[in-house]
Amino acid sequence: MRIATGGVLHETSTYSSLPTTLDDFINDRGLYRGQEIMETFPGSNVCIGGFIDGAKKHGFELIPLLWTFAFPSGLIERKTYDGLLEEFLQRLKSEEDENGPVDGVLLDLHGAMVIDGIEDGDGHFISKVREYLGDDRPILVTPDMHGNHTPLRVQQATAILGYDTYPHIDMNERGQEAAALMVRIVQGEVKPVMTLKQIPLFWSTACQVTAHQPMKEVMDYAHEIESRPGILSVTVSTGFPWSDILDVGPSIIVVANDDQDLADKTAEEFSSWIWERRRRWYQLPFSVKDAIKQGQEIGKFPIILADHADNTGGGTAGDSTEILQTFLDLKLEKALILYIVDPEAIALAHQVGVGGIIETEIGGKSHTIQGPPVKMKAEVKALSEGKFKYDGPMYAGLTGSMGPSAWIQQDEISVVLVTAREQPFGPAFAKTLGIDCESMNYISVKSSAHFRASFEPFAGAIFNVEAKAIHTHDFAKLNHQRRKHDFYPVEIPYESAPEI
Ligand SMILES: [Zn+2]
Structure with missing residues (x-):
């Protein structure tokens, strides 16, 4: 045969x-x-x-x-x-x-x-x-x-x-x-x-x-x-x-x-x-602020926010900024963003070197839907060429490459800037930069679900949040033109379904 x-x-x-x-x-x-x-x-x-x-x-x-x-x-x-x-x-x-x-x-x-x-x-x-x-x-x-x-x-x-x-x-x-x-x-x-x-x-x-x-x-x-x-x-x-x-x-x-x-x-x-x-x-998505508030009420850390509308694993650009802006506005302590794709800011960070300060706009460069760039004045904490080994349940043993990367920090808010559009399947790459994810209070990941295999074991709470980006889960906003049927819960209202 x-x-x-x-x-x-x-x-x-x-x-x-x-x-x-x-x-x-x-x-x-x-x-x-x-x-x-x-x-x-x-x-x-x-x-x-x-x-x-x-x-x-x-x-x-x-x-x-x-x-x-x-x-x-x-x-x-x-x-x-x-x-x-x-x-x-x-x-x-x-x-x-x-x-x-x-x-x-x-x-x-x-x-x-x-x-x-x-x-x-x-x-x-x-x-x-x-x-x-x-x-x-x-x-x-x-x-x-x-x-x-x-x-x-x-x-x-x-x-x-x-x-x-x-x-x-x-x-x-x-x-x-x-x-x-x-x-x-x-x-x-x-x-x-x-x-x-x-x-x-x-x-x-x-x-x-x-x-x-x-x-x-x-x-x-x-x-x-x-x-x-x-x-x-x-x-x-x-x-x-x-x-x-x-x-x-x-x-x-x-x-x-x-x-x-x-x-x-x-x-x-x-x-x-x-x-x-x-x-x-169907789950009505949480707003970023509501998720943070609810997580704080539960009181278990780290609170993980899945930034699913900018899940690079689904084809997005990975540079949406709403969560970063919210973290800065709320002046959160021990907060981390994994990741933001921004080669320009990375080049700047590599120029000034570890310990240097960059003053620049982060993210929001691929499309206006991704939110405006965020002004930051941040210290360069670590630099990398992006090679690392996966150590979680997905791809264990395989080598990953995020391309030229940088860890920058303003007050207590850390951002890992990467070049490759790869979602954070686990903390492995952050660890190579010297970041201990388990000691964080807030982590935002540009992933919908794959991050769970590695992050769930130490997460205090996980929320899939609706932040402004191309892959919105507020499905009405997708404004499908070709679809042949009415869909629940957009044209067929959410309330129309019984609770079973
Ligand atoms: Zn799939």
Whole structure:
């Protein structure tokens, strides 16, 4: 049995003004071809790693074509996408010309990829692979939990198996699950059929953490359904709202064994259950000041503010300033901002050196939506070229690079200025600068949920706050133009849902 594999992964914010180019794919997680894939990913926690491990376990030949991943940002340039797709298909064709037909394709795709001129990037990619393979050979796809799923991709793929965790920690597992299902399909043991059910609502990031309620209950339900006879897989996708496309939003995908009626009925049952409880999946965001006040009342420190509207992990610029301004206005003690992207201020800090004073404007330079730059007169406490080792549950052991960076401090307010748009997955980089996060009273992170794996163990309280920035969670402000249905709680009022 011979299975081809690869993928082009990107979570695209149509609100981001940063276009995604070939250089981004090459410089971010990298662009790997053929054997390089087999040398790089075995055992790693990405789906392609799970495909490789699964192939070994089940004893089939895996043919690596092309795999690449760019960090979330704006629309992918058309010529970049066309080039990657063409090379993928060309490699598949060459393999078949030389060594005969493959039995199927395992695809590692994000599920929220948008290309300049192609709204459903993942659906387009799958369709092109389908066009080449014809109708009989299986294509399995393992998207992120934040995919915006469309009828096209469900029609063109044989089965879609999405992640079960957020923060995402089960990619290898999902890859292996897809590899195992591929074997059963090729051997004629099962015949997948799929149903997509889109759910017209906005799902707050703060309500998606799978280890906690209310999301845990959703995943428990999904796993209960997966244990039923005839069901091969259930995917819950919470959607990626910062994409103004026709099919934006959460969805359920049910894969059943040769029983369309069962798939349809199960998808209907599960999506109705989610819809009835829609109030549970939406949290009115806290204002920055309210979160600080409530945290102070609780009295447990550090209080962590997730600045989710400027989560660089979702494709924003990372230079919004409302929280920094609020910290300064309130004259907070032992307060820390992780991070603000500002290469100009960093250059200044490197010029004056450690112990020097810089007087300049910080942040707010990418777009007026990010808030105005903040005037600071701050001491340079430490400088760095940005290299560090991750030591938390996400990416442990991998090397990170924030680019030229600086720790500056005004009164008791510290800011870590960085060049790379990478979210703070943990305190590891701050530690290299000499900052002890655990001794802080207030920490603001430009992250929605991934920071939790490392910060939760010592946090006094955590609030997802609504500060001014491009990825607002006040979803009405996104002003979607393309969306085809009314969504809760924007056009369908919050109060319309019963409390269940
Ligand atoms: Zn995701």
